[in-house]
Amino acid sequence: MKTSVVYILAALTASVLAQLSPNCPLLGPVFPSATDLARSNAFQDTANNFPRVLDSAFASGLLDNETTSFSISVYSEKRENPLFSYHFASPGLNGSLPSGQLDDDTIYRIGSVTKLLTVYSILAQNGDADFAKPITDYIPELKNVTFKDEIDSVRWSEVTVQSLASHMAGLSRQYSLYDLATLGGEALGLPTLESSSIPSCGVVNNNKGLPTCSQTQLINGLLSQRPLTSTFNTPIYSNSGFALLGWVLERITNKTYQDAVQTLLYEPLNLTRSSIVVPDDTTNIITPYGSDSQFSLDLGGGAAAGAAYSSLADFNRLGRSILSSELLPKALTRRWMKPLTHTSNPLTAVGAPWEILRYNTPVSAKSNTTRLIDIYGKSGDVGLYSSFIGLDVDHGIGFNILVAGNNTTSVRFALAGLITESFLPAAEEAAREEANATFSGTYSFAANGQNANLTLSVDEQPGLKLELEVNGVNFRTLLAEIYGEAYANASLRLYPAGLKDGSKRKMTAVFDPVITGPEYDPFGLSCASWSVVDGLQYGGVGLDEFEVEFGQDKVESVTALGLRITLDRI
Incomplete structure (x- = not known):
């Protein structure tokens, strides 16, 4: 059964969360920018082909x-x-x-x-x-x-x-700049102006020879x-x-x-x-x-x-x-x-x-x-x-x-x-391409009778696809218990948070529920992920807060900050 605390959380957020739709990233990049576009096959193919694009134009x-x-x-x-x-x-x-x-x-x-x-x-x-x-x-x-x-x-x-x-x-x-009064407007059929209405300076050489x-x-x-x-x-x-x-x-x-x-x-x-x-x-x-x-x-x-x-x-x-x-x-x-x-x-x-x-x-x-x-x-x-x-x-x-x-x-x-x-x-x-090479993989944690598994992957949607299981329970089960059944099959995505320090980079998770209902949405709440970030806190830390640490060429560990666990790449 839901506890009274869970009911309170659900009541406070349901009016907005019920409007969310899948794959609603925050404003900004959905992956970290590529470190060297000159080494990207996709980018170099485009650069090599662009002269032909110009030829067609x-x-x-x-x-x-x-x-x-x-x-x-x-x-x-x-x-x-x-x-x-x-x-x-x-x-x-x-x-x-x-x-x-x-x-x-x-x-x-x-x-x-x-x-x-x-x-x-x-x-x-x-x-x-x-x-x-x-x-x-x-x-x-x-x-x-x-x-x-x-x-x-x-x-x-x-x-x-x-x-x-x-x-x-x-x-x-x-x-004065390109004023028709200084460019022969009367010849276009415009009415004659008093001299006080005609600029006495300008920037265009014309028959009035106006100074700058x-x-x-x-x-x-x-x-x-x-x-x-x-x-x-x-x-x-x-x-x-x-x-x-x-x-x-x-x-x-x-x-x-x-x-x-x-x-x-x-x-x-x-x-x-x-x-x-x-x-x-x-x-x-x-x-x-x-x-x-x-x-x-x-x-x-x-x-x-x-x-x-x-x-x-x-x-x-x-x-x-x-x-x-x-x-x-x-x-x-x-x-x-x-x-x-x-x-x-x-x-x-x-x-x-x-x-x-x-x-x-x-x-x-x-x-x-x-x-x-x-x-x-x-x-x-x-x-x-x-x-x-x-x-x-x-x-x-x-x-x-x-x-x-x-x-x-x-x-x-x-x-x-x-x-x-x-x-x-x-x-x-x-x-x-680079996110797939550096983030994708399985990460694991086991200590003190606790265990967790996390998978990051790249698919055809924005951001990194996140799968998380803690002590044998899928993270979506927790979301559904708090927010309702729309979250039982929620899309969990991980995006750059714009914060980094040395080899560490902060990431923000967005939990996008599966919603059915009328499409009419005059207030644009169908993509309101920005309004619910940090909505679930555990001991003052959001369950959507993550930190990744890079090794030489790829992510070596992922820390679920709210859960206080660090999962290492397998």
């Missing part, structure tokens, strides 16, 4: 093979050299390469990926201590601005550094614009917000924006082919259609939103530094690489300044089951250039895309899709 017209050049790479935080790189010099862009070749050191403009440099520099200087502070603490010109009403005035006291970094400040997209906007002109321009929405209401992409963040960086470092990024990022990471202004050495650059490429376009006071230049080699070092927390404490990197707001698309979110894609990848090459992997990305566009950096934290890999030519935006996103659909499943399969 050229043949189908998905990629422009005449007037758009690009450089791409896939890399790991654990290896200095990229796992895959590829350069395509478009035959229709003759004369765009002064050095005569396209390689890892060729300099492109990276556009709005500059925004990532801006936030990274702020974090490298002060961590995220500035994020909650109002922008008025750093730009006093905004402190005494008269507030008129909700529709016509920005409440600058509500605009924080974090709201700017995550596009949640409600500010206009930009001031200074910081003061940009601030005054911002003050002339209405808010688009209230703060922290919905993300609205804002170059203006990042112009302000550039000035925050200047105030907290007492340096120019250019010098701050140079000191905080470029020098410690040895990014010798990166700059905020036009590079001094223009030998190995790419300029499709010469000056029409806008390679030398000056963004003036808006530099922090999109002015930077970089090469594929430097892009790789930048991405690896984030994945490995080279410049930031690991806890800060983990906080940084989390969403700050949703979008209306359930598979996209926004960070600071991450553009986050939730990608469904097969959990194994032979399975129809998928799981979500978050890709932390940032895209950029300026002139005839597009760029993208994408980081897959679960597998410790990243990919970079630099594009120049006629169809840069479409080519950039086509390449991002092809890389994601090829290399992320390969990285997942590589982790699965």
Whole structure:
């Protein structure tokens, strides 16, 4: 019979547990990331085949093979050299390469990926201590601005550094940049404007010959614009917000924006082919259609939103530094690489300044089951250039895309899709391969009249399959006694907990019951494993807490922490 204690436990948790469905992993990797993807058959097969994937994309017209050049790479935080790189010099862009070749050191403009440099520099200087502070603490010109009403005035006291970094400040997209009033809007049939409504500065060469906007002109321009929405209401992409963040960086470092990024990022990471202004050495650059490429376009006071230049080699070092927390404490990197707001698309979110894609990848090459992997990305566009950096934290890999030519935006996103659909499943399969080689096996304990047997294996589902028997009793019997018959055939899975010390690694078990009933689930509780972790404690330690210890090349023992027993590999 169930004891009163068991009844209490069941009553406290049944409302959530009854909603669980099989194979509901926690957020994050379902296996430890592969230690060396270059040795993975699955990953190397993908890398070897990827040029053929690109050939097919050229043949189908998905990629422009005449007037758009690009450089791409896939890399790991654990290896200095990229796992895959590829350069395509478009035959229709003759004369765009002064050095005569396209390689890892060729300099492109990276556009709005500059925004990532801006936030990274702020974090490298002060961590995220500035994020909650109002922008008025750093730009006093905004402190005494008269507030008129909700529709016509920005409440600058509500605009924080974090709201700017995550596009949640409600500010206009930009001031003057590509404003139709300076680009012959009247010829398009638009009404004539008063001269006071037409920006007197800009960044695009046009028939008005506008000078580049200074910081003061940009601030005054911002003050002339209405808010688009209230703060922290919905993300609205804002170059203006990042112009302000550039000035925050200047105030907290007492340096120019250019010098701050140079000191905080470029020098410690040895990014010798990166700059905020036009590079001094223009030998190995790419300029499709010469000056029409806008390679030398000056963004003036808006530099922090999109002015930077970089090469594929430097892009790789930048991405690896984030994945490995080279410049930031690991806890800060983990906080940084989390969403700050949703979008209306359930598979996209926004960070600071991450553009986050939730990608469904097969959990194994032979399975129809998928799981979500978050890709932390940032895209950029300026002139005839597009760029993208994408980081897959679960597998410790990243990919970079630099594009120049006629169809840069479409080519950039086509390449991002092809890389994601090829290399992320390969990285997942590589982790699965390595987990099978290092974890799978039988482990045993016998002492003081007690005994236990544990088996770990890899199947076609996420995580390690766990079988546990203690003193001749299957662990599911205990779960069923407490939680009900749905647990009599529960799927027991073991996942990385994100904690390790030397040869030891913490693992978390998830107990997924077999549930039958209506599929309608408006609150999304069908995968609520995160809410019941550590739900069964024994002497203050969860029965789902495990620790594994590695030998030279595989796990040698598994400790069931709640049961206080260590089982050795047989």
